[in-house]
Amino acid sequence: MKIFFLTIIIILAYNLDFKAQIISDSLKQQIISDLDSTDYFIRWSALNQISDYNLFETIPKIESIFWNQEPFLQVQCLKNLFQFNSPNFHSFALAFIDSSDNYSYEDSQLKALDLKVMVTRYLFQLDDYSSTNCVIQILERDRNKPYQNSYAVDLLPKIIISVPQYADSARYALLRIVINDSTNEKQRYRCLRYLNELYGEEVNQIYLQVFLSDADRALRYSALKYLFKENYSELNIVLNNRLFLENEKTLRYEIAKVLLDSFGGPADYSNVKKYLLIEPDPLIKNVVNQNLKMFKPVTIDSTLSVDILIHRNIQLLDTIFNYNWLGDLNFSNELKNILTTAKTNLQNGDSLACRVQVKAFQDLVDNVYKDSLNTDQRFVTIEGWKFLYWNAQYILDRLPKL
Numbered sequence: 066m067k068i069f070f071l072t073i074i075i076i077l078a079y080n081l082d083f084k085a086q087i088i089s090d091s092l093k094q095q096i097i098s099d100l101d102s103t104d105y106f107i108r109w110s111a112l113n114q115i116s117d118y119n120l121f122e123t124i125p126k127i128e129s130i131f132w133n134q135e136p137f138l139q140v141q142c143l144k145n146l147f148q149f150n151s152p153n154f155h156s157f158a159l160a161f162i163d164s165s166d167n168y169s170y171e172d173s174q175l176k177a178l179d180l181k182v183m184v185t186r187y188l189f190q191l192d193d194y195s196s197t198n199c200v201i202q203i204l205e206r207d208r209n210k211p212y213q214n215s216y217a218v219d220l221l222p223k224i225i226i227s228v229p230q231y232a233d234s235a236r237y238a239l240l241r242i243v244i245n246d247s248t249n250e251k252q253r254y255r256c257l258r259y260l261n262e263l264y265g266e267e268v269n270q271i272y273l274q275v276f277l278s279d280a281d282r283a284l285r286y287s288a289l290k291y292l293f294k295e296n297y298s299e300l301n302i303v304l305n306n307r308l309f310l311e312n313e314k315t316l317r318y319e320i321a322k323v324l325l326d327s328f329g330g331p332a333d334y335s336n337v338k339k340y341l342l343i344e345p346d347p348l349i350k351n352v353v354n355q356n357l358k359m360f361k362p363v364t365i366d367s368t369l370s371v372d373i374l375i376h377r378n379i380q381l382l383d384t385i386f387n388y389n390w391l392g393d394l395n396f397s398n399e400l401k402n403i404l405t406t407a408k409t410n411l412q413n414g415d416s417l418a419c420r421v422q423v424k425a426f427q428d429l430v431d432n433v434y435k436d437s438l439n440t441d442q443r444f445v446t447i448e449g450w451k452f453l454y455w456n457a458q459y460i461l462d463r464l465p466k467l
Contacts (some may be wrong), residue, residue, distance in 0.1 A: 084341060088118050098379045100130055108134070112141040121149040121418075127152055136168045137175060140183050147187045155191060159186050162196050182216050187222060194228045201231060204238045212249045213242060222259050236264075240271065250281050257287055266295040271301070282313055289319065293327065303329050305336050314346045321353045329363035332454060333383050338448075362452055365459045371416075374460050375423070377409045383454060390449030393442035396433070399452075400426055420464040427457035 077337055096118070099111035115123050127142050128151070133143060140160055146154040161184055165177040181199040188196060200217045201224075207213055224235040242248050242256040257275065272295070275288035292300050304419050311317045319341065324333040337357065342351040360370050379401050385391045407422030430453045434445040445453065 070239055071086065088120075092121065093118075096120065097126055100126060105135065105138070108138055109141065112138065112145060116145050116148055119148075123192050124149055124315050127151075127335075128157070131157060135172070136177070136180050136398060137173070140180050143184055143187065143400060147190075153345065154187070157195065158188055159195070162199070171371075174283055179214065181219075182214055185446065186216050186220060189223055193228070194224070197224055197231050200224060200377050201234045201238065204242075208241065208245075211247055213252055215252070218242065221256075222263055225263055225432065239263075240268075245277065248281055250284065253281065253284055257284065258293070261291045261294070266297070269295055269297050273297070277303075277307070285313075285317065286290055287315060289316075289323070293323065301333070304328075305333065308336060308340045309343075317344065317346075318349045322356060325356055325360055327363065329360070330388075331381075331388055331448075334360065334451075335388060338440050360451060362455050362459075365456070371419075371460060371463050372408060372411055374456075374463070375404055375411065375419075378426075378453075378460065379404050379408075381456060385443060385449045385452055387427050388448070390446040394446035396443040399431065403429070415455070417467060420461060420467065423457055423464065427454055427461070430457070442449055 069233070090391060096114050097120075099107045102108050102111070102125075112127075112246050114120075116231050124146065127145055131139060131142050143154065143158055143161060151157075165180055166213050168177065170176045178199060181196060182203050185196045185199050185281040188194070200220050203214045203217050204221075218238075221235045221239055225232045228235075235268070239256045239260050243253050243260065245253075253362050257272075260271065265360055269292060272291045274290040276292060279288070280283050282284065292303075297303075301324075304324055308317065308320050308324070311320060318343070319342075321337050324337055334357070337353065341350060341353055341357070381403055382391070382404075386397045391397055403426040405421045410416075410422060430445055430450060432441050432451040433439065434447070434454075
């Protein structure tokens with residue numbers, strides 16, 4: 066098997082360089098000769114073939130014909146010079162940017178500014194940011210168009226990082242593209258990603274605005290992902306409220322899933338159960354119902370001490386009781402007393418005795434939940450059992466075994 070994969074890799078590597086190896090001298094000379102053609106498309110094809118065949122020896126020829134070409138072909142020449150690491154690329158590129166406004170572009174869809182940006186992306190790779198203003202200008206020119214210049218969009222992060230005097234303008238351009246719902250959806254998605262990579266939680270309000278208000282489902286999903294990634298402090302509240310207002314069914318499912326899998330508190334579980342009663346889509350309803358059946362509380366932060374975990378479980382008993390997932394106040398107090406004893410044992414340095422008490426707590430919860438024939442006032446519902454049993458288990462996992 067290893068030999069097979071090695072063979073495939075060798076074949077692929079050979080094919081990548083095959084064109085450069087098989088070109089004949091006659092074809093090479095024909096390509097070079099085509100650079101002097103009076104036909105625009107023949108010269109354009111020749112420049113592309115030079116790039117494809119990696120004919121770096123044509124550098125002097127390309128440089129000699131450069132100023133006789135139409136503006137777009139000059140850009141193609143610069144592309145080749147950059148590809149071949151011509152020592153004269155930089156001076157040709159700057160000269161082109163300075164002179165490109167002098168040409169007529171009446172019959173061309175691409176104007177001088179478009180071509181300047183195409184060359185600017187090469188200059189940026191040489192850490193030359195002298196033509197940064199072209200990037201800002203073209204995005205301002207096309208701000209009301211559905212599709213922004215893709216080269217300019219992709220240069221914005223570099224401007225923010227490396228060109229302080231234009232950083233605010235570049236940031237504004239990213240924000241404008243994201244918020245403008247008439248802009249191409251893929252570009253909006255890309256700009257939202259750039260904002261997250263560059264600013265993180267600083268633009269949480271933008272993620273929130275997109276998530277709550279935008280019409281594009283995929284973009285809203287991305288915004289939700291970034292809110293979660295950046296630990297937005299109000300996200301739990303936002304999602305619990307949004308669950309009942311959301312019109313997009315796949316986002317309703319995603320919100321319910323995040324509430325159960327990522328937050329997973331009693332309030333989240335209870336809210337998802339209430340929402341499920343009014344979920345109109347049968348498939349979503351079935352899937353969320355299965356998630357509720359399979360639910361286990363979120364695993365506890367390993368940096369928290371066992372002492373804190375026990376204290377939180379004591380507080381959890383009040384929450385479970387208030388939701389009526391645990392019956393009888395005396396039973397609740399009995400469970401609290403067991404955990405209080407466990408906490409005292411731990412504080413006295415007896416972790417084994419602590420484990421015995423936590424295990425007794427877990428067994429009592431489990432037995433009362435399973436004892437459906439019990440005639441007293443004590444009861445534990447499936448919801449209460451999930452939280453009390455598994456949170457006790459998370460504590461036991463942190464204590465030494467007997």
